[in-house]
Amino acid sequence: MADQVAEVAAMFDRLAGTYDQTGVPYYAVIAGGLVDRLRVQPGERVLDIGAGRGAATLPLAEAVGDGGRVDAIDLAPGMVEHLARDTADLPQVHVELGDATDPHPPGAPYDAVSASLVVFFLPDPVAALARWRALLRDGGRLGLATFQPWSGAWQELDALTQEFTVQQSTIARQPGAFDTDAGVEGLLTDAGYGEARTELATYRVPFADVEEWVRWSRAGTVMGGIWNRTDPADHPEILRRATGILEGTRDADGRLGLEVGARYTFGVR
Numbered sequence: 001m002a003d004q005v006a007e008v009a010a011m012f013d014r015l016a017g018t019y020d021q022t023g024v025p026y027y028a029v030i031a032g033g034l035v036d037r038l039r040v041q042p043g044e045r046v047l048d049i050g051a052g053r054g055a056a057t058l059p060l061a062e063a064v065g066d067g068g069r070v071d072a073i074d075l076a077p078g079m080v081e082h083l084a085r086d087t088a089d090l091p092q093v094h095v096e097l098g099d100a101t102d103p104h105p106p107g108a109p110y111d112a113v114s115a116s117l118v119v120f121f122l123p124d125p126v127a128a129l130a131r132w133r134a135l136l137r138d139g140g141r142l143g144l145a146t147f148q149p150w151s152g153a154w155q156e157l158d159a160l161t162q163e164f165t166v167q168q169s170t171i172a173r174q175p176g177a178f179d180t181d182a183g184v185e186g187l188l189t190d191a192g193y194g195e196a197r198t199e200l201a202t203y204r205v206p207f208a209d210v211e212e213w214v215r216w217s218r219a220g221t222v223m224g225g226i227w228n229r230t231d232p233a234d235h236p237e238i239l240r241r242a243t244g245i246l247e248g249t250r251d252a253d254g255r256l257g258l259e260v261g262a263r264y265t266f267g268v269r
Contacts, residue, residue, distance in 0.1 A: 004123045005075065005099065005101055005123065008075060008121050009075040009076050010076075012052070012074070012075065012076035012078070012079055012220070013076040013077055013078045013079070014078075015076075015078075015219070015220035016053070016076055016077075016078025016079045016081070016082055017078065017082075018218075018219040018220060019052060019053050019079070019219060019220035020052065020053045020055060020219075020220065021053070021219065022212070022215050022216045022219050024205060024206070024207065024212065024216045025203075025205065025206070026205050026216070026221065026260070027052065027053075027055040027116070027117070028055045028058075029203050029205075030055070030116060030117065030145050030203065030260070030262045031055035031056035031059065031114075031116040031117075031145065032055075032056075032059050033145070033201050033203075033262060033264065034056060034114060034116050034143050034144075034145040034262075034264055035056055035059040035060055035063060035114065035143075036059075037143060037199055037264050037266070038112050038114060038141060038143040038266075040060060040063035040064060040068075040111075040112055041063070041064075041111075042063070042064060042065040042067060042068060043064065043065065043067040043068045044063075044064050044068050044069075044111040044112060045064070045068060045069045045070075045071075045107050045109075045110045045111050045112075046060050046063075046064060046068070046069070046070050046071070046110055046111060046112045046113070046114060047070075047071050047073070047103070047105055047107070047108070047110045047112075047113045047114070047132075047135060048060055048070060048071070048072040048073070048114045048115075049073055049098075049100050049103060049113060049114065049115040049118055049132065050073075050074055050075070050100050050115055050116070050117070050118030050121075051072035051073060051074045051079070051083055051095070052074060052079050052083070053079060053082055053083055053086070054072070054083045054086055054087065055116060056114050056116045057070060057072040057083065057087065057093060057095075058087070060114060061087065061090050061092055061093050064092055065092070066091065066092055067092075068092050069092055069094065069107050070092055070093045070094070071094050071096065071105045071106065071107045071110075072087075072093060072094070072095045072096070073095075073096050073097070073098025073100070073103055073105055074095075074097070074098065075097070075098065075099055075100060077097060080095055080096065080097050083095045094106070094107070100115070100118055100121075100122060100128060101122055101123070101124070101127070101128045101131075102128070102131055103131065103132070103135070105135065108135040109135060109136060109137040109140065110135055110136055110137065110140055111136075111137060111140050111141070112136075112140060112141045112142070112143065113132050113135060113136060113140070113141075113142045113143070114143050115132075115142075115143070115144050115145070116144075116145040117145055117146065117147070117222075118144075119144050119146060119187070120146055120147075120178050125177065125187050125191075126187055126190045126191050127191075129142070129187060129188060129190075129191035129193070130191040130192055132191075133191055133192050133193060133269050136269040137269070138269060139268060139269065140268070140269045141266060141267070141268055141269075142188065142193060142266065142267045142268070142269075143264065143265075143266050144184065144188075144264070144265045144266075145262055145263070145264055146178055146184055146262075146263045146265065147178070147222070147260070147261065147262065147263065148200060148202075148261030148262065148263050149179060149261070150261075151259070151261065152249075152258075152259055153245050153246065153248060153249045153258055153259070154223075154258050154259065154260065156245045157223065157226065157242060157245055157258075158223075160226065160238060160241055160242060160245070161223075161225050161226040161229070161230070164226075164230040164231070164234050164237075164238055165225065165229045165230055166229065166230060166231050167228075167229045167230075181198040181200075181263060181265070184198065184263060184265045185197070185198060185265060185267075188265060188267040189267075191267075192269075193267030193268060193269065194267065194268050194269075195266070195267060195268045196265065196266070196267045197265070197266050197267075198263060198264065198265050198266075199263075199264045199266075200261065200262070200263055200264070201261075201262045201264065202259055202260070202261050202262070203259070203260050203262065204251075204257045204258070204259055204260075205257055205258045205259075205260055206255050206256070206257045207246070207255070207256040207257060207258075208255070208256075209256065210239075210242075210243050210246055210256070213242075213246060213256065214239070226238060226242070246258075
């Protein structure tokens with residue numbers, strides 16, 4: 001377990017400088033949907049776990065206002081450094097290094113805990129979720145963002161990645177738990193939460209051209225494996241075939257785009 005946590009920390013630390021900085025609306029859109037659905041109120045205290053570069057932290061800070069508090073934690077020192085700098089003018093935001101598997105933030109108990117695209121990296125999601133539950137006040141809410149199963153062009157690109165992969169990720173996954181809404185809700189139920197429920201949303205991730213998709217996919221996205229787990233000698237062929245897939249996604253305005261399905265899962269202490 002410790003090795004997996006260290007691997008995740010190192011991976012995101014390496015990506016911190018470019019992570020979510022390409023200008024393509026992706027992490028912020030998914031995290032914004034989570035924050036909206038958590039219905040955070042002015043004056044509330046919220047914990048943002050796996051905060052990254054602030055995709056959820058920033059809208060949470062706006063939602064709680066000057067009278068609230070957002071504690072943002074991340075395992076990667078580089079992410080913490082960038083986020084602390086970017087939120088230095090927001091007195092309600094407190095950024096700290098913290099391990100999502102067993103966080104010890106300073107502001108508990110919280111009215112809400114938010115974790116956008118985090119929980120599937122954890123070696124034991126149920127144990128971590130139970131620890132997060134202990135940080136909530138009675139009646140406090142948990143909100144998670146995960147992915148729906150890939151479909152369409154995204155599924156084709158994922159299959160292309162798998163075809164050329166030479167280096168498998170050693171980061172474990174909870175077998176089957178993230179394949180269905182019921183699977184994720186079951187993690188919350190097993191961790192002691194009540195009222196587990198799911199909301200779904202689909203977002204279009206637009207690209208001006210293939211070159212922008214390449215920059216975005218290399219900059220710390222879930223699609224990064226198409227480059228970092230494949231042989232560089234194969235990249236010209238991967239790019240050729242990926243271009244063909246992407247050309248089939250043009251909308252009425254001629255823009256390329258990928259449809260990403262977000263799953264929002266909620267529970268109550």
